[in-house]
Amino acid sequence: MGSIVELIAKKRDGEALSNDEVARVIQDFTSGAMTDYQMTALLMAIFFRGMTDGETVALTNAMLHSGEVLDLSRIDGKKVDKHSTGGVGDKVSICLAPLVAACGVRVPMISGRGLGHTGGTLDKLEAIPGFSVNLSTSDFERIVRDVGTSMIGQTATLAPADKRIYALRDVSATVESIPLIVASILSKKLAEGIDALVLDVKVGRGAFMKSIENARALATALVRVGTAAGKKVVALLTDMGAPLGRTIGNANETREAIEVLHGKGPEDLIHCTLKLGAEMLVLGDGATSLQDAETKLRTAISSGRGIETMAKLIAAHGGDARVAEDPSRLEMAANVTNVTATSDGFVTEIDALELGLSGVLLGAGRSRADQKVDHAVGIDLLVDRGQRVARGDLLCKVITRNGDAPIDRIRSAFRIGESNIERSPLVLERIA
Amino acid sequence: MGSIVELIAKKRDGEALSNDEVARVIQDFTSGAMTDYQMTALLMAIFFRGMTDGETVALTNAMLHSGEVLDLSRIDGKKVDKHSTGGVGDKVSICLAPLVAACGVRVPMISGRGLGHTGGTLDKLEAIPGFSVNLSTSDFERIVRDVGTSMIGQTATLAPADKRIYALRDVSATVESIPLIVASILSKKLAEGIDALVLDVKVGRGAFMKSIENARALATALVRVGTAAGKKVVALLTDMGAPLGRTIGNANETREAIEVLHGKGPEDLIHCTLKLGAEMLVLGDGATSLQDAETKLRTAISSGRGIETMAKLIAAHGGDARVAEDPSRLEMAANVTNVTATSDGFVTEIDALELGLSGVLLGAGRSRADQKVDHAVGIDLLVDRGQRVARGDLLCKVITRNGDAPIDRIRSAFRIGESNIERSPLVLERIA
Numbered sequence: 001m002g003s004i005v006e007l008i009a010k011k012r013d014g015e016a017l018s019n020d021e022v023a024r025v026i027q028d029f030t031s032g033a034m035t036d037y038q039m040t041a042l043l044m045a046i047f048f049r050g051m052t053d054g055e056t057v058a059l060t061n062a063m064l065h066s067g068e069v070l071d072l073s074r075i076d077g078k079k080v081d082k083h084s085t086g087g088v089g090d091k092v093s094i095c096l097a098p099l100v101a102a103c104g105v106r107v108p109m110i111s112g113r114g115l116g117h118t119g120g121t122l123d124k125l126e127a128i129p130g131f132s133v134n135l136s137t138s139d140f141e142r143i144v145r146d147v148g149t150s151m152i153g154q155t156a157t158l159a160p161a162d163k164r165i166y167a168l169r170d171v172s173a174t175v176e177s178i179p180l181i182v183a184s185i186l187s188k189k190l191a192e193g194i195d196a197l198v199l200d201v202k203v204g205r206g207a208f209m210k211s212i213e214n215a216r217a218l219a220t221a222l223v224r225v226g227t228a229a230g231k232k233v234v235a236l237l238t239d240m241g242a243p244l245g246r247t248i249g250n251a252n253e254t255r256e257a258i259e260v261l262h263g264k265g266p267e268d269l270i271h272c273t274l275k276l277g278a279e280m281l282v283l284g285d286g287a288t289s290l291q292d293a294e295t296k297l298r299t300a301i302s303s304g305r306g307i308e309t310m311a312k313l314i315a316a317h318g319g320d321a322r323v324a325e326d327p328s329r330l331e332m333a334a335n336v337t338n339v340t341a342t343s344d345g346f347v348t349e350i351d352a353l354e355l356g357l358s359g360v361l362l363g364a365g366r367s368r369a370d371q372k373v374d375h376a377v378g379i380d381l382l383v384d385r386g387q388r389v390a391r392g393d394l395l396c397k398v399i400t401r402n403g404d405a406p407i408d409r410i411r412s413a414f415r416i417g418e419s420n421i422e423r424s425p426l427v428l429e430r431i432a
Numbered sequence: 433m434g435s436i437v438e439l440i441a442k443k444r445d446g447e448a449l450s451n452d453e454v455a456r457v458i459q460d461f462t463s464g465a466m467t468d469y470q471m472t473a474l475l476m477a478i479f480f481r482g483m484t485d486g487e488t489v490a491l492t493n494a495m496l497h498s499g500e501v502l503d504l505s506r507i508d509g510k511k512v513d514k515h516s517t518g519g520v521g522d523k524v525s526i527c528l529a530p531l532v533a534a535c536g537v538r539v540p541m542i543s544g545r546g547l548g549h550t551g552g553t554l555d556k557l558e559a560i561p562g563f564s565v566n567l568s569t570s571d572f573e574r575i576v577r578d579v580g581t582s583m584i585g586q587t588a589t590l591a592p593a594d595k596r597i598y599a600l601r602d603v604s605a606t607v608e609s610i611p612l613i614v615a616s617i618l619s620k621k622l623a624e625g626i627d628a629l630v631l632d633v634k635v636g637r638g639a640f641m642k643s644i645e646n647a648r649a650l651a652t653a654l655v656r657v658g659t660a661a662g663k664k665v666v667a668l669l670t671d672m673g674a675p676l677g678r679t680i681g682n683a684n685e686t687r688e689a690i691e692v693l694h695g696k697g698p699e700d701l702i703h704c705t706l707k708l709g710a711e712m713l714v715l716g717d718g719a720t721s722l723q724d725a726e727t728k729l730r731t732a733i734s735s736g737r738g739i740e741t742m743a744k745l746i747a748a749h750g751g752d753a754r755v756a757e758d759p760s761r762l763e764m765a766a767n768v769t770n771v772t773a774t775s776d777g778f779v780t781e782i783d784a785l786e787l788g789l790s791g792v793l794l795g796a797g798r799s800r801a802d803q804k805v806d807h808a809v810g811i812d813l814l815v816d817r818g819q820r821v822a823r824g825d826l827l828c829k830v831i832t833r834n835g836d837a838p839i840d841r842i843r844s845a846f847r848i849g850e851s852n853i854e855r856s857p858l859v860l861e862r863i864a
Contacts, residue, residue, distance in 0.1 A: 008605035012479065036469040041604035044476035047444065172473035173440035 004034045012045040019058040026062035026161050036168055043165070043174040051179035056225045059179065063187035066161030070137055070193035072108060075145045078284035079106045082276050083189055084200040085218070086118035087207050088356035089243030092200065093121045093151065094257035095265075096273050096280075098309035101148025102300040103277075103293075105284030108144045108192045109151045110158065114365045114373065117206065117356025119253065122153050123365075127251035127330055127375035131319030143316045148309060150316065158191040182221045186229060196232035196283035198276055199223070203428060204241035206352025212237065212428065219431045234279045237429040238272060242350040242385055245269035249364040249378015249399070255327040261307040266384075268426050274298070275427050333376040337398040339411050341389045349415035350385055358410045362400055377401060379410065386423050389416060436466045444477040451490040458494035458593050468600055475597070475606040483611035488657045491611065495619035498593035502569055502625035504540060507577045510716035511538045514708050515621055516632040517650070518550035519639050520788035521675030524632065525553045525583065526689035527697075528705050528712075530741035533580025534732040535709075535725075537716030540576045540624045541583045542590065546797045546805065549638065549788025551685065554585050555797075559683035559762055559807035563751030575748045580741060582748065590623045602801075614653045618661060628664035628715035630708055631655070635860060636673035638784020644669065644860065651863045666711045669861040670704060674782040674817055677701035681796040681810015684831070687759035693739040698816075700858055706730070707859050765808040769830045771843050773821045781847035782817055790842045794832060809833060811842065818855050821848060 002010065007021055017025070025042065028034035051059065072079050080100070084090055097107040111133070114120035122133045133153045135143070143150035154163060162184050169175045169184075189197050201209065201219040209215035219235035226233035245266045247256045259265040260273055278293035280286075287293030300306045311324035323329050359365045363374035380397045383389060395414045398405045434442065439453055449457070457474065460466035483491065504511050512532070516522055529539040543565070546552035554565045565585045567575070575582035586595060594616050601607045601616075621629050633641065633651040641647035651667035658665035677698045679688045691697040692705060710725035712718075719725030732738045743756035755761050791797045795806035812829045815821060827846045830837045 005603055005605050012476070012605050035603070036467075037472040037600055038604055040469040040473040041476045041606060044444070044473045044480075045605070048476075048480045168469055171437055171467070172470055173437050173444050173477070174473060 004028055004038055008038060008042045008045060011042060011049055014049050016052050016055055017058070019054070022055060022058035023062045026059070026066055029164070030066050030161050039165065040168050040172040040174065043169060043172060043177070043180065046180060047174050047177045053224055053228055056179040056182050056221070057228045059183040060186045060190065060225060060229055063159050063162045063165070063183055064190045067159050067191065068137060068157040069191050070108070070141065072106070072141060072144065072193035075106060075141070077104065077106055078195045079108050079144070079193060080196045080198065080280045080284040081107060081109050081189055081192060081194045082198045082200060082280060083185055085202050085208050087202040087240040087244060088117060088119065088352040088359070089245045089248050089253065090119060090202070091124055091245060091247070091253040091257040092269065092272050092276060094124060094254055095260040095306070096277050097149040097151060098313055099261065099273065099297055099300055099306040100277050100280045100286070102305040102309040103281055103286050103296045105281055105286040106144050107149035107280070108140065108194060109149065110154055110188055110192050111151050112154070115369060116367060117353055117360065117365065119248070119250070119359070119365060121151060123373050123375070124250045124254045125151060127254045128314055128319040128323050131314060131317045133317070135317065143313070147312045147316050149313055151313070154188060159187045162187045178218055178221050181218060182225050185222065186226055190229060190231065194231065197226060198279040198283065199233065199235035200272070200276055201235050201237050202240035203237050204239055204352065206243065206356055207240035216429065216431070223431050232283045234283060235431040236275060236279065236427050237431070239424055239426050239428060240352055241424070243352045243355055243381065244272060246381040247378060248355050248359045250373060250375040251330040251332055252378045252380055252399070255330050258307070258310060258324060258327040261301060261310055263301050271426050331376045333399050333401045335400045335403045337400065337403060337405055337407060339395045339398060339407055341391055341393045341395055341414070341416055342411070343416050344390050345388070345416040345418050346420040347383050347385055347387050347389060347414055348417040348421045350381065351413040351415070354409060354413035355379060358406050358413070361406050362398070374401070383414070386420055436460055436470055440470060440474045440477060443474060443481055446481050448484050448487055449490070451486070454487060454490035455494045458491070458498055461596070462498050462593050471597065472600050472604040472606065475601060475604060475609070475612065478612060479606050479609045485656055485660055488611040488614050488653070489660045491615040492618045492622065492657060492661055495591050495593045495597070495615055496622045499591050499623065500569060500589040501623050502540070502573065504538070504573060504576065504625035507538060507573070509536065509538055510627045511540050511576070511625060512628045512630065512712045512716040513539060513541050513621055513624060513626045514630045514632060514712060515617055517634050517640050519634040519672040519676060520549060520551065520784040520791070521677045521680050521685065522551060522634070523556055523677060523679070523685040523689040524701065524704050524708060526556060526686055527692040528709050529581040529583060530745055531693065531705065531729055531732055531738040532709050532712045532718070534737040534741040535713055535718050535728050537713055537718040538576050539581035539712070540572065540626060541581065542586050542620055542624050543583050544586070547801060548799060549785055549792065549797065551680070551682070551788070551791070551797060553583060555805050555807070556682045556686045557583060559686045560746055560751040560755050563746060563749050565749070567749065575745070579744045579748050581745055583745070586620060591619045594619045610650055610653050613650060614657050617654065618658055622661060622663065626663065629658055630711040630715065631665065631667035632704070632708055633667050633669050634672035635669050636671055636784065638675065638788055639672035648861065648863070655863050664715045666715060667863040668707060668711065668859050669863070671856055671858050671860060672784055673856070675784045675787055675813065676704060678813040679810060680787050680791045681831070682805060682807040683762040683764055684810045684812055687762050690739070690742060690756060690759040693733060693742055695733050703858050763808045765831050765833045767832045767835045769832065769835060769837055769839060771827045771830060771839055773823055773825045773827055773846070773848055774843070775848050776822050777820070777848040777850050778852040779815050779817055779819045779821060779846055780849040780853045782813065783845040783847070786841060786845035787811060790838050790845070793838050794830070806833070815846070818852055
C-alpha cells in the first residue's frame, strides 16, 4: 500500500480506494501519523471525485471502529433510531423517542446541538431543569433497557474520527459532500448499537438540502450505504420550507413536543412524528404494517403510555419529571413582543431559514459551536401557512429577556399574498 | 469579503478569486489566521479548478510580498536569472552564472537543493571546500555587485509564504498544479530583484514534466504570468530523457561544470549553457541578438574571463578558489565500480530517472528534505546515446565510499539495441 500522500493522489486522480486503504487513512489519522492538513486535502479530493458505495461503507466502518461501538445485544428486542438532517422547529425526537419506546421498540439516540439556523435536540432537552445529556455509555445502556429510550450527546469515545473530521470539514469548505455526510451520519448512528435506522431528510429553505434532487441523492445514498453496512434503513424526505410546529427556541419547543404526547400540539408535528414513528415500529418488529404502527402510536398517546415514558426518561436523566405532566413549568423569558400582519391576505410562506437565523440572534441558537444558548427565549408562531389574516392580526410572539429582537426581519419571514397557495405535503417521498 | 472558509468554497465552486481575496489568503496564512489544514483544502481546490492568469499573478505577488524583496537597483545594469525545473545531471547554473556575469550581465541566483531523483545546485556548490550558500541578503547583494553573480539558498526572509506552502504541497498531493508551480517559482525569483528570467523547463523521464504537452503548458504559463508581473521572461523546453552531461552526483558535477569554463566538457552541457546564456544576455542588454550573445559567451570561455569569474565567485563565498583552476582537487570517494555492457549494440537510451534514483541510493541525493548528501559519491558516464558499444565495454563508473551500489539497476538504465536511434535535439522549443 502506498504512503498517505500516494493515497491522497490516488483519490485526487479519480481512483477508488480499497477497503484496506480507507481503513489505513482513518487509522493513521486517529494515531496522528496522518496530519489534519493531509486530511483536508483528501476531503477536498473526495468533494471533487466522490466515493463509490463500497468506499463509503469502508469509510463508515473505519470511522465507526475508531472508537467504542456499543453492544446493546444484551437488551431484548430491536433497537431503532431516527436521525434528522436538521431543520427549524424540529423537536420531533423529543416526542418520537418516548412514543416509540412506549410501543415496545428500544430507541437508543445520540443527538446533536444546534448550529447556525438549525436547532439541536440536546439544547432543547437541557431546557428541562436538571436534565443531563452527558451520561456515560453504561448509563445510556441502562436507561435504554429500563425506560426504553435514552438521549445523550456524542461522547469522546463514540466515533472519535468522525468528530475530528467533522470539525475539519466545517472550516475547510468540505461539508457538502454526500459520501462524507453519509459516512459521518452512519458511523455515529452505527456506534449506538442499533439494528435499524429511520432518516428524516429535510428539504427546503430551512434545511441543509435546499432542493428535492439533492435531498433525494443524499437519502438514496444513506439508504444504500446503511443497507450495505448491514442495517435496515428507511428515509423520508420531509418539507422544511416552513418551521415544523409552532415554536422555534428550546423550552418552547420541548413544551410543544410534550404537548404532542398529551394528544395536543400542531398537526404537522403530530403528522411527522407518526410517519417517522410508524417506520421505526415496522423496522423494529413492533408492528406488522405502517397502518398498524400508526394505530399503535396513536393508542400510546391516548392511553398515556407515551407521556409516562417521557416522565421516566426525564427522571432517568436527572430532570424534573413534573415537566412531563405540566410543560408550562419550563421557564420562558418574561418579555413578549407581538409581531402583527401589515396587510390583509393569505400567509403564503413562513421562511424557516430567516426565522432560524432570527432565533440565533435572539440567543436561542448559536453561530459558533462554543457558544451557549438561552433556553428561555424564542418565537411562538400564531399562524400557519394557508391561513387568512387581516392587517393587525398576530403573526407570532417573540420571547426575549429584554425586548431586543430583529422584529422587522421576523415579520418579513411571513409572506402575505392576495391569493392562497396549495401546501405541499409534509412527507414528500419515502426511500427504502 | 467573505471568511477564509467562504473563499475556499468560492474557489472550490470554480469562481476566480479577486486580487484582494488572494492577498487576504496569503496575509491570513502568514499571520496564522488561516490554518495549514485550510490551506491544503484550498490548494486541492486550486488543483481541481485551476487559476486564471490574473489569480496566478495575484498569488505570485502576494507570496513575493510575504517577505523581503531585494532591491538591486543600486547595482548598475540588468539583473537576469535562470531557473530550471530540475533534472538529472543538471549542473548548468554552476557554469552559466559566472559565464553570463563575465559578459557583463548580473546574475543574482537563489538556488535549491536536490530532492528525489533531481539534484540541486546548492548541494553541488557545497562540494567545493569552504563554499557557503547561506549568506545574508546583504552579502548576496555585495557579491552580485562585485563579482557579477552570487548563488545562495532561499533565506527565511525571502517569500516565506512560498516556503511554507511548498512544504504543505509536498505532503498533500498538490504539487502537480500549474498555477501553484508558476506562483512558487516566480515569487522566489521575483524576490531576488531581477529584471528578466530565463526558464529551462525540462521534459522527459528525468524531469518533473514527463510529456512535451505538460512542459509546454507550464512554460507558457510561466512566460505569461511572469510577463504580466512586469518581467521579461523566455522559456526553453529542453530534453531530460537522459542525464545532462556525463556526471551524476555533486563534486563530479561541479568538476564537469568547471571544465566547461575551461573550454572542455561534454557537448550537450556546453550547448545547454550557451543556449540559456544567450537568452540571458539578450534579455539583460548584454547582446543584440542570440547569435551575437553566443559569440560573446564563447569568447568569455576562450579568453578565460569565465573561469576567472568562477574563481572570484568561489572566493567571495569563502570557498577554495584553487578548485576553479584545478577541479580535480574536489574530493571523490576512493571506491570505483565499473559497469559494463552485457551485449553488443547501440546505446539507445540512458534512463535519467533510474540513474537519478540510483544516485539517491548511493547517498548523492536525498529522498527526504532533512537528509544530508555525500558530495564525494556519484556516477560518471562513459558513453553517450547513439554510441556503439561491444559486450564488456565500460558504460559508467560508480563512485562509492565502500562499494555498496545498485549495480544491476544502474546497468539496466542503459538500453542497448541492435539499431541506432535518432537523437532528439536538446532544445525542443522556445517560448517567449
